[in-house]
Amino acid sequence: MEYTVQKLANLAGISTRTIRYYDEIGILKPARINSSGYRIYGQREVDRLQQILFYRELGVCLDDIKSIMTDPSFDGAKALEEHLKKLLEKRKQLDLLIANVKKTIAAKEGRIHMSDKEKFEGFKNKMLEENEKKYGKEIREKYGEEVVEKSNEKFRNMTKEQYEEVTHLEKQVTQTLAEAFKTGDPKGELAQKAADLHKKWLMYFWPEYSKEAHAGLAQMYVDDERFKAYYDKEQPGTAEFLREAILVYTGIKQ
Amino acid sequence: MEYTVQKLANLAGISTRTIRYYDEIGILKPARINSSGYRIYGQREVDRLQQILFYRELGVCLDDIKSIMTDPSFDGAKALEEHLKKLLEKRKQLDLLIANVKKTIAAKEGRIHMSDKEKFEGFKNKMLEENEKKYGKEIREKYGEEVVEKSNEKFRNMTKEQYEEVTHLEKQVTQTLAEAFKTGDPKGELAQKAADLHKKWLMYFWPEYSKEAHAGLAQMYVDDERFKAYYDKEQPGTAEFLREAILVYTGIKQ
DNA sequence: AATACACCTTTACGCAACGTTAAGGTCAAT
DNA sequence: ATTGACCTTAACGTTGCGTAAAGGTGTATT
Numbered sequence: 001m002e003y004t005v006q007k008l009a010n011l012a013g014i015s016t017r018t019i020r021y022y023d024e025i026g027i028l029k030p031a032r033i034n035s036s037g038y039r040i041y042g043q044r045e046v047d048r049l050q051q052i053l054f055y056r057e058l059g060v061c062l063d064d065i066k067s068i069m070t071d072p073s074f075d076g077a078k079a080l081e082e083h084l085k086k087l088l089e090k091r092k093q094l095d096l097l098i099a100n101v102k103k104t105i106a107a108k109e110g111r112i113h114m115s116d117k118e119k120f121e122g123f124k125n126k127m128l129e130e131n132e133k134k135y136g137k138e139i140r141e142k143y144g145e146e147v148v149e150k151s152n153e154k155f156r157n158m159t160k161e162q163y164e165e166v167t168h169l170e171k172q173v174t175q176t177l178a179e180a181f182k183t184g185d186p187k188g189e190l191a192q193k194a195a196d197l198h199k200k201w202l203m204y205f206w207p208e209y210s211k212e213a214h215a216g217l218a219q220m221y222v223d224d225e226r227f228k229a230y231y232d233k234e235q236p237g238t239a240e241f242l243r244e245a246i247l248v249y250t251g252i253k254q
Numbered sequence: 255m256e257y258t259v260q261k262l263a264n265l266a267g268i269s270t271r272t273i274r275y276y277d278e279i280g281i282l283k284p285a286r287i288n289s290s291g292y293r294i295y296g297q298r299e300v301d302r303l304q305q306i307l308f309y310r311e312l313g314v315c316l317d318d319i320k321s322i323m324t325d326p327s328f329d330g331a332k333a334l335e336e337h338l339k340k341l342l343e344k345r346k347q348l349d350l351l352i353a354n355v356k357k358t359i360a361a362k363e364g365r366i367h368m369s370d371k372e373k374f375e376g377f378k379n380k381m382l383e384e385n386e387k388k389y390g391k392e393i394r395e396k397y398g399e400e401v402v403e404k405s406n407e408k409f410r411n412m413t414k415e416q417y418e419e420v421t422h423l424e425k426q427v428t429q430t431l432a433e434a435f436k437t438g439d440p441k442g443e444l445a446q447k448a449a450d451l452h453k454k455w456l457m458y459f460w461p462e463y464s465k466e467a468h469a470g471l472a473q474m475y476v477d478d479e480r481f482k483a484y485y486d487k488e489q490p491g492t493a494e495f496l497r498e499a500i501l502v503y504t505g506i507k508q
Numbered sequence: 509a510a511t512a513c514a515c516c517t518t519t520a521c522g523c524a525a526c527g528t529t530a531a532g533g534t535c536a537a538t
Numbered sequence: 539a540t541t542g543a544c545c546t547t548a549a550c551g552t553t554g555c556g557t558a559a560a561g562g563t564g565t566a567t568t
Contacts, residue, residue, distance in 0.1 A: 001486050011483045036563055059351045077362045084355045094345050097313045101338045108331045225264030236255055
């Protein structure tokens with residue numbers, strides 16, 4: 001039997017456009033072209049199309065299908081394994097998404113009745129997630145995998161009281177820093193108090209303290225747009241001011 | 255604080271292209287344009303961008319985000335519910351895909367060791383699925399939901415022996431039909447034997463037999479490209495020949 | 509022979525959300 | 539005056555087709 005595009009399309013349950021497209025991308029060429037320029041397909045092409053549609057239904061992209069079917073040296077089984085891995089990854093992402101959407105809906109409807117402890121754990125996880133997303137890659141490169149993991153571990157192990165203490169400290173830093181900024185003197189008492197509070201805050205996260213690391217972090221607050229924006233939110237220049245204060249505090253600069 | 259595209263991009267951890275694109279589609283306009291034509295964003299825009307990115311991470315498309323954020327009468331919670339439904343549907347599809355890919359891999363590696371019974375059940379299910387995919391919609395429209403369901407039920411309840419009998423019958427029909435086709439006479443003995451075998455085969459699927467329905471099916475074998483292709487596979491014209499034979503067999507035509 | 513109608517052809521835009529050049533202005537520092 | 543780091547708009551590419559548009563072919567009917 002020979003088939004024109006439409007006959008083949010009906011046979012396979014797809015559109016003629018699809019068939020022409022498959023010709024276009026070279027994945028399914030007609031057996032021949034007749035004198036009027038019509039595409040004519042034979043039994044071999046029907047079989048090939050079945051194969052293509054089979055892989056298509058498994059969600060394999062046409063380019064990969066092409067490789068699987070054209071290159072005989074290509075390992076079809078391995079390609080499917082790869083494909084499966086991609087699908088599983090996709091499902092993981094999707095599960096995360098779904099969980100987040102559900103959470104958001106629940107929160108919006110106000111019918112979230114978590115215990116304080118659960119809420120607290122939720123906060124911690126959310127913070128870690130956000131942190132990872134925003135700075136994860138660079139921080140890991142800068143400080144090393146181990147340091148970051150230790151820091152996160154320390155954070156995860158915080159009690160509710162410690163967490164409250166640390167958020168309180170954060171507020172104190174911000175406030176003191178804002179007041180110090182008004183004085184304009186990074187060596188002044190207020191600025192040094194801010195730097196000290198900042199150190200205390202930091203020690204909730206860092207496995208160990210060093211002046212050099214503290215000063216380095218202060219420099220990053222200025223260099224990195226995202227950190228800078230956080231400190232400059234109310235008053236532009238605050239990030240620089242904090243750096244100066246910390247440089248003095250750590251004795252790197254008088 | 256004021257931000258140019260790059261500052262805002264760094265702050266939010268996205269690309270400048272994205273920011274310009276969001277301007278282009280009107281989802282995030284700059285606070286103002288300076289004398290050089292630069293986009294300038296303020297705190298309000300930063301907050302708005304955060305919102306946008308929040309929804310984006312939930313997988314909401316930009317068009318929906320636009321609706322959620324611009325139209326205050328728009329019900330954000332409802333939109334999220336809708337979105338969640340879509341995501342769940344997507345996951346269902348994905349799970350199906352994954353199961354199929356796994357099955358395929360297992361089959362390819364030949365490490366599928368099913369019992370004969372399991373294998374048989376698998377065959378039946380696969381046939382039903384394929385049938386559903388290929389003809390499902392039209393058949394249901396033509397014969398009604400109930401008839402189709404009854405037929406499928408009958409098929410599902412087949413024992414292995416019955417199934418083997420029916421596949422054997424199918425082969426007999428094909429063979430007898432091919433021989434009858436050579437005689438060219440749809441009224442001849444062979445053709446009538448083919449029609450009779452076809453009836454017997456059919457009765458494995460249909461809840462009840464009627465001459466009219468049998469003749470109607472024969473007509474469809476000619477009208478529908480897919481059925482026609484099945485019968486014409488070896489010899490074009492076979493579908494028409496079978497129809498004629500059945501019309502005689504059922505007494506609709508002498 | 510003309511016409512209708514169901515086929516067939518190629519060309520090309522549209523879709524989502526940007527990535528990626530390309531070509532060219534602006535700004536601050538050297 | 540020249541870098542170099544910014545900024546701008548314009549436009550193509552990505553995936554797998556759907557959907558016209560404009561025009562040729564084949565066959566049956568009038």
